[in-house]
Amino acid sequence: MEDREVLSKMNYPIYANVLMSVVSYFLTVRLIPKFRDMFIKGNLYGIDMNKKDGGKVPEALGVVTGCVFLITMFLFIPVPFTDYIFKNADFPHNEFVEMLAALLSICCMLLLGFADDVLDLRWRHKLLLPTIASLPLLMVYYVNFNSTLIIVPKPLRPWFGLSVDLWLLYYVYMGMLAVFCTNAINILAGVNGLEVGQSLVIAASISIFNLVELSGNVWKAHQFSLYFMLPYMATSLALFKHNWYPSQVFVGDTFCYLSGMTFAVVGILGHFSKTILLFFIPQIINFLYSIPQLFHLVPCPRHRLPRYNKETDKLDISVTVFKKSELNVLAKLCLWVFRTLKIVSWKEDKTGLVTCNNLTLINFILYMIGPTSEPSLTIILILIQIMSSVLAFMIRYPLASVFYDI
Structure with a gap:
């Protein structure tokens, strides 16, 4: 009772x-x-x-x-x-x-x-x-x-x-x-x-x-x-x-x-x-991926949103342009890691002028799947958020029991 x-x-x-x-x-x-x-x-x-x-x-x-x-x-x-x-x-x-x-x-x-x-x-x-x-x-x-x-x-x-x-x-x-x-x-x-x-x-x-x-x-x-x-x-x-x-x-x-x-x-x-951070997995990935631009190791434009193509009515990666020789050691190291992992679009001409995608999770998704319509891109990103939450619950309950007395 x-x-x-x-x-x-x-x-x-x-x-x-x-x-x-x-x-x-x-x-x-x-x-x-x-x-x-x-x-x-x-x-x-x-x-x-x-x-x-x-x-x-x-x-x-x-x-x-x-x-x-x-x-x-x-x-x-x-x-x-x-x-x-x-x-x-x-x-x-x-x-x-x-x-x-x-x-x-x-x-x-x-x-x-x-x-x-x-x-x-x-x-x-x-x-x-x-x-x-x-x-x-x-x-x-x-x-x-x-x-x-x-x-x-x-x-x-x-x-x-x-x-x-x-x-x-x-x-x-x-x-x-x-x-x-x-x-x-x-x-x-x-x-x-x-x-x-x-x-x-x-x-x-x-x-x-x-x-x-x-x-x-x-x-x-x-x-x-x-x-x-x-x-x-x-x-x-x-x-x-x-x-x-x-x-x-x-x-x-x-x-x-x-x-x-x-x-x-x-x-x-x-x-x-501590648990709440598990529900921010995509945001944490986006932050880590964006660090070179957020800390101005790489030129960061005011808007890093995807580039709209009026002819196809689709979104594509937006880019930033810079001279490779102007980067400091830390910036070169970060971009070398990104290039080695193949998670960045990279074009370099003979003069050392580099064109790479703006470092956001949105541009990374577009880099992986190619030009996409705006609603489809939003759905993909929300699905990633949902799958990350499923992963968070797996970490919080089954996996946590391995490392903690619960």
Whole structure:
């Protein structure tokens, strides 16, 4: 009987959250078209360079989904605590503060993301802003948990023991996680529906992981994660409907920042900050592949999106051109590795002028399969995200049992 009561208390807020998420989906679907003309009049628009007509498309519509998501979460705040309120029980102030800190960090990134879309901030600001926005999370984590122990894999235990206390390094890691999540989605972009599509797959993967872990000892942490993931997926699905090819709206950096910080929030406060990286496998690959250009070892143009061919109505690799003699030793080493692995298009003339593809996962896929239509390319990239999530679950459960005592 007690188990049933606990299960009922555990499920009630989730049922309420599902209902509110459904409402937020239909509200967002209706709101986005109403804001399109308003954004264009305010000069918040872009030109879709992968279309023949290349008309004006409103930019930064992620702010609409972000606002609906936050309003839904604000209205949801009392729901998990109604039992404590009506029964005058000891109020769980630590859980309440966690939710407020999470919403504060997400709200900060929504504001900063919109500022980036309007003001076009520099890259150094894009690294600094998520770090600042993650500080409330880290403070709450320190006050409520302050657990910085990690379990050492079995093969390494003879040297390091059963566990290692990383102390300050663990907080540095969590801060860097917030920076990575917000920017990783942003740099894997450039075709209609990709930013929202990959984010939806990541959110769905996190939700499945939370549902599996609800029966475990730390079910409250995973329930907390679901509170955020369900309305996030609902509002993002509404945005995906308008952002899918041919895109009626662009999501902007606002959506990428919002998504990344939401994932970082649930990962840090849900106590699975290491597991969440498994759902970012394509983003990690894209980041590693992009390092020579991100760190300006190789010339990096402002836009690295694929090149559109008007005659075939297909996308092909976009390229960067540079003198081989102007590269430093580290750049030459990176490109030599890429060429040896045959993962880069490389053309060099007699004068040492090199033409190679821009170093993104999107261009790499086009390099492997050849010119492709935009919707087909987006589908391929989303399928890669889905297969990566399947791999992540294999690593998290069957493979982890080999290295850890689970």
